[in-house]
């Protein structure tokens with residue numbers, strides 16, 4: 001595992017964008033795995049800046065998001081579909097038909113999970129996966145106790161996760177209790193992983209991740225078994241490790 005230490009969030013975002021762009025340029029039809037939440041927002045801004053400045057085209061890129069809340073439609077401001085459109089897809093030229101996000105409104109949610117896994121497989125798997133770290137160690141929405149064998153599935157969110165994400169719901173509505181998430185095994189199958197960790201509120205989680213043995217009680221620890229993981233962490237996130 002490679003660890004890149006940055007002085008602050010800006011540097012972390014730039015470094016993350018650099019790694020993602022480098023990978024996209026390497027492959028003819030890149031398949032990228034994307035995350036939502038606070039952490040990748042700066043990285044997405046960097047990608048937009050890069051696209052505007054260089055006119056580099058993302059027309060050949062396919063993307064898969066890690067997760068989506070169940071019961072929130074694409075046009076609901078609190079959905080991850082909406083987040084991705086606002087924070088990235090509307091500002092670059094990736095065709096929306098190539099930008100997959102699980103459908104939290106699907107009538108048959110189980111089939112939706114299978115369809116998602118199959119779509120990833122049909123494109124030959126994910127070349128590079130972006131991840132954030134939950135304070136409870138979740139990756140995607142795979143909460144503590146989730147089986148390491150899991151594939152895209154329906155997850156019941158922990159109260160701590162719903163609380164941590166409540167600030168995104170300022171415009172009204174409660175954080176849903178359930179979500180669709182790529183599973184731990186789906187994440188482990190990706191070819192390259194970039195884990196972004198920023199801020200003091202992640203310091204304890206980052207310490208656990210880097211120092212604990214692999215355990216389903218702290219799902220991120222499984223990443224120690226992946227052959228190509230880069231962690232980008234800023235000073236504040238690293239503050240409990242000095």
Ligand code: F6R
Pocket residue numbers: 034035036037038039040066067131132133134135138139140141
């Ligand atoms: C988001 C996701 C989550 C977040 C994690 C950290 O798609 O799958 O695992 O990456 O909850 O969230 P932030 O970045 O908001 O601290």
